[in-house]
Amino acid sequence: xxxxxxxxxxxxxxxxxxxxxxxxxSREGFGVRDAADAAQMDAILAxxxxxxxxxxxxxxxxxxxxxxxxxxxPGGPAILMLTAKSDEIDRVVGLELGADDYLAKPFAPRELxxxxxxxxxxxxxxxxxxxxxxxxFDAFIVDLDARQITCKxxxxxxxxxxxxDLLACFVERPRRVLSRDQILDRLRGRGAEPFDRSADxxxxxLRRKLKSANPSVELIRTVRNNGYLFTATVETLA
Amino acid sequence: MIARLSLSRRVGxxxxxxxxxxxxxxxxxxxxxxxxxxxxSPARLEAMADLIERMPAQERAAVAAVLVAPFLTLEVAPxxxxxxxxxxxRPADERVLAGYRQALSHRALAVVPLTRNRFISVLNAVExxxxxxxxxxxxxxxxxxVFVAPFGVPAGLAAGLVGILIALVxxxxxxxxxxPLSRLAAMVDRIEPSGEMVALAPLRARSxxxxxxxxxxxxxxxxxxxxxxARMALVGGIQHDLRTFATRLRLRIDGIADAQTRARAVxxxxxxxxxxxxALLASRAGVRALDEELVDLAALLxxxxxxxLASGAPVRLHVDPGDATVLGDRLALRRIFAxxxxxxxxxxxxxxxxxRPGRADVAVAIDDAGPGIPHDRREILxxxxxxxxxxxxRKTGGAGLGLAVVxxxxxxxxxxxxxxxxxxxxxxxxxxxxxxxx
Numbered sequence: 168x169x170x171x172x173x174x175x176x177x178x179x180x181x182x183x184x185x186x187x188x189x190x191x192x193s194r195e196g197f198g199v200r201d202a203a204d205a206a207q208m209d210a211i212l213a214x215x216x217x218x219x220x221x222x223x224x225x226x227x228x229x230x231x232x233x234x235x236x237x238x239x240x241p242g243g244p245a246i247l248m249l250t251a252k253s254d255e256i257d258r259v260v261g262l263e264l265g266a267d268d269y270l271a272k273p274f275a276p277r278e279l280x281x282x283x284x285x286x287x288x289x290x291x292x293x294x295x296x297x298x299x300x301x302x303x304f305d306a307f308i309v310d311l312d313a314r315q316i317t318c319k320x321x322x323x324x325x326x327x328x329x330x331x332d333l334l335a336c337f338v339e340r341p342r343r344v345l346s347r348d349q350i351l352d353r354l355r356g357r358g359a360e361p362f363d364r365s366a367d368x369x370x371x372x373l374r375r376k377l378k379s380a381n382p383s384v385e386l387i388r389t390v391r392n393n394g395y396l397f398t399a400t401v402e403t404l405a
Numbered sequence: 406m407i408a409r410l411s412l413s414r415r416v417g418x419x420x421x422x423x424x425x426x427x428x429x430x431x432x433x434x435x436x437x438x439x440x441x442x443x444x445x446s447p448a449r450l451e452a453m454a455d456l457i458e459r460m461p462a463q464e465r466a467a468v469a470a471v472l473v474a475p476f477l478t479l480e481v482a483p484x485x486x487x488x489x490x491x492x493x494x495r496p497a498d499e500r501v502l503a504g505y506r507q508a509l510s511h512r513a514l515a516v517v518p519l520t521r522n523r524f525i526s527v528l529n530a531v532e533x534x535x536x537x538x539x540x541x542x543x544x545x546x547x548x549x550x551v552f553v554a555p556f557g558v559p560a561g562l563a564a565g566l567v568g569i570l571i572a573l574v575x576x577x578x579x580x581x582x583x584x585p586l587s588r589l590a591a592m593v594d595r596i597e598p599s600g601e602m603v604a605l606a607p608l609r610a611r612s613x614x615x616x617x618x619x620x621x622x623x624x625x626x627x628x629x630x631x632x633x634x635a636r637m638a639l640v641g642g643i644q645h646d647l648r649t650f651a652t653r654l655r656l657r658i659d660g661i662a663d664a665q666t667r668a669r670a671v672x673x674x675x676x677x678x679x680x681x682x683x684a685l686l687a688s689r690a691g692v693r694a695l696d697e698e699l700v701d702l703a704a705l706l707x708x709x710x711x712x713x714l715a716s717g718a719p720v721r722l723h724v725d726p727g728d729a730t731v732l733g734d735r736l737a738l739r740r741i742f743a744x745x746x747x748x749x750x751x752x753x754x755x756x757x758x759x760x761r762p763g764r765a766d767v768a769v770a771i772d773d774a775g776p777g778i779p780h781d782r783r784e785i786l787x788x789x790x791x792x793x794x795x796x797x798x799r800k801t802g803g804a805g806l807g808l809a810v811v812x813x814x815x816x817x818x819x820x821x822x823x824x825x826x827x828x829x830x831x832x833x834x835x836x837x838x839x840x841x842x843x
Contacts, residue, residue: 181649187656225645251648252641273651273674276659343698344732390697390732398699398843 173287176217177201178208178234179249180226188221191276197283205229217244219287221279222266224250235266245290247282249274302338304399306381311335318380329354330373337387337397346394370395412614415579422572429565444501444528444547445477447508454512454535454543457481462539469543480544486536489515498528505533512536519546585610589619596626597693633692640688647681683744683810686737690817695734699841702729702738702767706760709742719755720746727762730841737814738838742769744807745834749773753831766820766837772827783824787812811836 175197177188185201192199200217202208204226211217220238224231235246248266267286270279300311306319314331316323326334336345336353347366354366374387388396445453453472460468469479494502502516513536518527533545585608596603603626605619651674658674661667689695703724713720731738742758749756753773761768778786786808808822811834815822820838827833 181653183653184649184656187653191656191659251645251652272648273655273678275671276656343696394697396697396699396732 172196172198173219174198174200174215174217175283176208176211176220176244178204178220178226178231179223180204181223188279192280192283195280205234208234218290219245219247219283221247221249221283224248224252245286247279247286301404302401303404304338304341304401305384305386307377308404309334309338311338320383321380323380324376326373326376329369330376333369333373337395338401341397341399341401344390344394344396350395412582412612415575415582418575419572419579422568422575425565425568426572429561429568433562433565444531444549445533445545447505450505450533450535450545451509451512453479453545454537457543458538465541476548478546480546481537482542482544484536484540484542486513486515486534486540486542488513489517489534492516492518492527494527498526501528509535519548582610582612582615585615585619589615589622593622596629602626602630636688637694640685644681644685648678651678683740683807686734686740687810687813690734690737690814693817695737695817697732698735699730700733700735700738702731702762702769702838703760705735705738706742706758706769709739709746710758713746713750713756718746718750720750720758721756722758722760724760725762728840728843729760729762729767730843731767731818731838732841733818733838734814737817741811741814741836742771744811745771745836748807748834749775749832757827762840765840767840768835768837770827770833770835772829772833773831774829775831777826777830778824778832786824787822808834 175192177185177192177199178201179185179188180203182203185203189199189201200211200215202211205228208220222231222234226234231248231250235248238244238246246266248269249272250269251272267289268282270282302309302311307316307323308319309316316326316331316334332354333350336350350366350370354369370387374385377386384399386397386399388398390396456472457465457468465481469481472479505516506514513534515534517532517534519530519532520527529549531547533543533547535543535545537543589605589608592603592605592608605623605626608619610616610619655671655674658667658670661670686695706722706724710720710722746756746758749771750773753775755774757772759770759772761770788809812822815836815838818838820836823835823837825833825835
């Protein structure tokens with residue numbers, strides 16, 4: 168926060184929105200820069216480091232999701248994602264790209280201001296290390312970072328890499344229907360075989376192993392032939 | 406080869422075979438009802454000869470005329486009896502004729518076959534010549550109404566049996582050929598516009614018609630998917646641009662000095678976006694492109710009610726005990742109840758919400774304190790752009806999309822909407838959603 172003012176960068180392809188937002192945020196006491204696309208943003212980032220980037224999801228060229236992935240690093244700028252598609256908020260949140268907050272267009276300027284201040288405050292208090300990803304569901308405890316799973320009721324068989332990735336995918340998105348495509352999208356990044364059936368096979372193997380440790384419940388349900396539903400309630404373990 | 410025949414030819418074949426089988430059944434039926442053949446019995450022949458013998462010579466022709474029967478003619482020919490050689494017969498026929506030879510052993514007897522057809526029995530047409538005491542010859546000609554094969558069964562029976570066998574084989578093949586058709590129907594039923602493509606290729610069919618039908622469904626599926634992608638892209642594009650303009654407008658509004666004008670402009674934009682959201686949700690619901698997750702309706706309604714209470718609206722929620730989890734789109738479900746509560750407050754001053762988890766369904770009833778909804782208007786209210794208040798003046802707000810959207814969204818969740826009146830006299834809208842059975 169050079170010269171005491173928090174620095175904010177607006178990345179949006181609509182020049183009117185950039186101009187109006189910049190004027191508004193300047194009035195509220197922020198130092199503001201703006202960029203129309205990823206290339207302009209990178210040029211500015213090479214010279215100076217903002218505290219927060221207000222990033223539009225849909226941009227020409229490299230889109231907001233990709234930028235968000237790229238900039239997500241400890242000590243990097245906080246990111247507040249804007250989206251002009253209401254149904255995308257859900258998707259974006261689900262991707263857990265590490266944006267610090269999300270807002271749908273159109274928004275009340277006061278709302279944006281409140282979110283920006285909250286994010287800046289949170290970032291300042293952010294611990295150096297992200298919290299451990301340890302979860303409890305049903306009779307199981309899973310540690311996604313240590314890649315370990317234990318069961319209170321029985322011996323949990325060892326999971327293969329693919330099975331554990333699938334379990335992580337379910338645990339991070341419990342109680343919602345995931346299509347085969349969504350599951351494969353998630354696993355493919357980690358080198359899963361590119362066959363549609365492989366998701367089904369992986370699910371049935373994981374299901375069998377979970378069942379062997381705790382036969383009393385059906386944790387993974389097949390829903391109307393188009394996806395899978397992890398029915399357990401997942402709680403974060405402190 | 407039958408397996409390569411087209412469906413129409415196969416059906417034709419089946420019809421022909423069915424006719425053959427029917428014809429065969431009639432023949433066999435007649436044959437076994439009437440008896441194997443109509444040869445006069447040896448005793449009858451003997452009685453005929455005996456009777457004619459005892460008649461005076463001038464009466465014999467008359468008596469012979471009386472004895473004539475269907476398939477049986479008699480004639481008294483002048484003698485003398487010329488013995489004919491015994492015909493060469495197959496064993497079955499020989500056995501029959503042996504009986505005659507034995508019974509008529511005291512008379513001169515000759516048997517003359519009248520047919521030379523090798524495929525039917527000689528007994529189908531045969532002439533008996535019996536010597537009479539007067540020296541004359543009694544010639545009895547017997548013909549059979551049914552052709553009898555040399556083996557003593559009706560002619561054509563074997564051909565018929567073979568035909569029926571072929572018919573059965575053809576039927577089995579037809580069934581094998583039609584089986585992919587019913588499996589195709591089941592697979593086509595699984596096609597959802599927004600779902601994954603259903604792979605129809607594994608259906609192997611041999612007849613060209615079925616193959617082209619499957620290919621046509623593949624293409625249709627592809628076209629639906631393309632159409633839907635185009636539509637979703639259009640809707641997405643429109644929503645993106647509208648929201649961009651709305652964002653600019655919303656930012657500009659802060660420059661308006663008059664607080665009242667500013668508040669109205671903000672509310673206009675909010676209503677516009679709410680309408681856009683409704684239309685978007687409804688269009689996604691129409692093609693079943695909604696997300697699905699486990700949603701606790703009790704928590705969802707509690708959140709809705711607490712939002713309303715925060716803005717001072719007269720809303721009350723009563724939740725019956727029980728599990729109210731449904732599988733659905735959180736946004737859509739929130740929209741359903743937001744619209745219904747909004748309606749209740751708009752037209753009925755207050756909203757009384759009762760959540761009742763049943764065995765198969767979760768029922769949510771929303772009552773208001775308005776004038777209620779007349780019987781004849783209840784169904785039509787679920788249609789888009791219909792308002793009970795027909796002036797279309799926007800004073801009370803609403804484009805008439807609210808209930809239509811609710812109806813579309815509820816239907817997309819396999820639920821239903823019932824419009825009725827509350828005991829208190831106001832309107833009651835009941836939403837029934839299938840409960841998720843854990």
